[in-house]
Amino acid sequence: MTMRKEYDFLFGPAHPGSGNFSVMLKVDGERVVSARADPGYLHRGLEKMMEYRSPMQNSVLSDRVCVLEPLAWNLVHAEAVDEMTGADIPERARYLRVIMAELSRIQSHLIWYGGMSSGIGFDTGFRLAFGYRDYILEAFERITGGRVYPAGYICPGGVRKDMPDGMEAKILKVLGKAEKMRMLEKFGTPSLLSRMKGVGVLKSKDALMLGATGPVLRASGMKTDVRKDDPYEVYNKLDFEIPVLEDGDAYSRYVLGIREIEESIKIIRQSLKDIPEGRLKRIKPTFTKIPEGEAYIRNEAARGEACIHMVSNGGENPYRCKIRGPSLLHMIPVLEHLLKESQIADVPAIYWSLNPCPADMDR
Amino acid sequence: MHEKEIAGKIGRKTGMKVDITRKRRMSVRTDSRGLREFCVCAKELGFGHLSAVSVTDFIGEGEYEILYFLWSYQDGLALTVKTRIGREEPSIDSVSDIWGEAQIHERELHELFGVEFVGNADLSELFLEGWNQTPPFRKDFDWREYVRSRYYRNEGRERGYFEVEK
Numbered sequence: 001m002t003m004r005k006e007y008d009f010l011f012g013p014a015h016p017g018s019g020n021f022s023v024m025l026k027v028d029g030e031r032v033v034s035a036r037a038d039p040g041y042l043h044r045g046l047e048k049m050m051e052y053r054s055p056m057q058n059s060v061l062s063d064r065v066c067v068l069e070p071l072a073w074n075l076v077h078a079e080a081v082d083e084m085t086g087a088d089i090p091e092r093a094r095y096l097r098v099i100m101a102e103l104s105r106i107q108s109h110l111i112w113y114g115g116m117s118s119g120i121g122f123d124t125g126f127r128l129a130f131g132y133r134d135y136i137l138e139a140f141e142r143i144t145g146g147r148v149y150p151a152g153y154i155c156p157g158g159v160r161k162d163m164p165d166g167m168e169a170k171i172l173k174v175l176g177k178a179e180k181m182r183m184l185e186k187f188g189t190p191s192l193l194s195r196m197k198g199v200g201v202l203k204s205k206d207a208l209m210l211g212a213t214g215p216v217l218r219a220s221g222m223k224t225d226v227r228k229d230d231p232y233e234v235y236n237k238l239d240f241e242i243p244v245l246e247d248g249d250a251y252s253r254y255v256l257g258i259r260e261i262e263e264s265i266k267i268i269r270q271s272l273k274d275i276p277e278g279r280l281k282r283i284k285p286t287f288t289k290i291p292e293g294e295a296y297i298r299n300e301a302a303r304g305e306a307c308i309h310m311v312s313n314g315g316e317n318p319y320r321c322k323i324r325g326p327s328l329l330h331m332i333p334v335l336e337h338l339l340k341e342s343q344i345a346d347v348p349a350i351y352w353s354l355n356p357c358p359a360d361m362d363r
Numbered sequence: 364m365h366e367k368e369i370a371g372k373i374g375r376k377t378g379m380k381v382d383i384t385r386k387r388r389m390s391v392r393t394d395s396r397g398l399r400e401f402c403v404c405a406k407e408l409g410f411g412h413l414s415a416v417s418v419t420d421f422i423g424e425g426e427y428e429i430l431y432f433l434w435s436y437q438d439g440l441a442l443t444v445k446t447r448i449g450r451e452e453p454s455i456d457s458v459s460d461i462w463g464e465a466q467i468h469e470r471e472l473h474e475l476f477g478v479e480f481v482g483n484a485d486l487s488e489l490f491l492e493g494w495n496q497t498p499p500f501r502k503d504f505d506w507r508e509y510v511r512s513r514y515y516r517n518e519g520r521e522r523g524y525f526e527v528e529k
Contacts, residue, residue, distance in 0.1 A: 211464025
């Protein structure tokens with residue numbers, strides 16, 4: 001029998017722990033020697049597709065940038081068009097946008113949470129997270145008509161329609177449920193801690209060099225958030241904290257997720273209190289052509305920095321639309337860096353702790 | 364105003380004219396040969412995060428506009444660096460040794476627009492598989508024709524959708 005030292009080990013693309021994404025690992029026994037990300041399974045050419053469609057059509061298409069948080073991408077796209085057309089957005093619509101974006105952040109963090117728990121074999125966490133997420137999806141269905149995809153609810157000019165009557169009370173009820181997720185932070189059982197503590201440590205310096213943003217960067221000790229540093233919509237009127245943790249390991253990212261859910265709940269409660277009274281009129285597009293020029297929008301999505309750069313030459317459709325998703329950086333350079341010298345059993349824990357979304361990476 | 368102060372600082376250090384487009388947004392246009400020199404200065408001035416790199420294909424002018432979106436964590440400002448190159452055999456110096464994250468952005472644009480980033484160590488294929496045609500995001504690549512000929516050889520089911528003229 002000849003001894004072979006290194007083997008190729010394919011993690012994904014149809015693995016339950018990876019989604020539509022795969023990593024080619026070189027392993028020596030249980031030790032991962034090197035990793036090479038292999039994206040592209042969800043590449044739809046969205047940037048090119050947007051060049052052939054009008055902004056109202058693109059707002060529906062922008063749902064598909066990230067399957068796990070479509071509303072956040074609706075918002076980035078709508079803001080880019082608003083900046084180009086110079087639209088005057090009613091204050092109530094701005095608050096509604098923030099409420100929806102934050103609800104979307106909570107449900108996205110719950111998926112993150114569920115994935116992370118299932119990645120380390122903690123099935124209770126997985127079921128709890130997906131169960132609580134469903135309450136939010138039910139609220140989405142009442143407001144937008146779609147549980148997962150809102151069909152461009154946040155659109156250029158505001159939002160497609162106002163909330164149905166009595167929705168404020170319903171949202172508060174949902175938040176009460178989501179708050180119970182806090183108990184997961186206390187589930188510090190030895191088996192859970194041993195799978196996450198000290199696993200996949202991302203140092204602050206490396207995080208910055210590899211282009212990490214959002215929760216991944218904050219869990220490595222860097223205090224930054226687009227909602228505070230570069231406020232959009234009504235975030236500058238709201239009072240909230242940016243949770244930061246120092247360790248940079250999978251456990252820090254796990255805990256940071258829960259703390260961010262708490263801050264989002266705080267934001268939604270304030271917004272529901274401050275939102276101007278009245279009903280929004282049904283939105284009618286006030287433009288047929290996008291004025292010539294360009295816009296660059298940065299937002300804080302659940303996964304990190306979400307940007308759109310839109311260029312128009314004065315036509316009906318955008319001339320170019322560049323989408324910058326946070327997962328491209330997290331899933332390729334950061335993941336490859338963290339998997340080096342890890343153990344095969346830690347691969348799902350590290351993968352899920354980065355809050356991945358293959359859809360916004362491939363676009 | 365904070366933006367004016369930083370724009371002045373960049374102007375003095377690099378000799379470039381910096382436009383303030385709106386609150387917290389600045390842009391500068393540079394020559395493709397002076398790009399690296401400018402980028403080194405920008406990083407020294409605190410623009411440590413390269414958020415994205417993009418290409419806009421101005422086919423009518425025969426040029427590619429390459430854009431670098433920078434963010435300064437310390438000053439809370441965004442700076443867009445723009446430069447133009449010819450769109451036939453496009454080539455430009457890589458900035459991947461200045462900002463590590465540039466590596467993957469350049470690899471993506473190499474695949475989708477065919478830009479050669481000189482100095483980038485890994486420009487292998489990323490999303491596509493065995494692609495040997497015109498880079499797909501160029502304006503002269505007809506993706507409707509490609510999809511029709513590649514996937515719908517037998518006319519029928521999806522014909523209606525792809526026949527729609529925009």
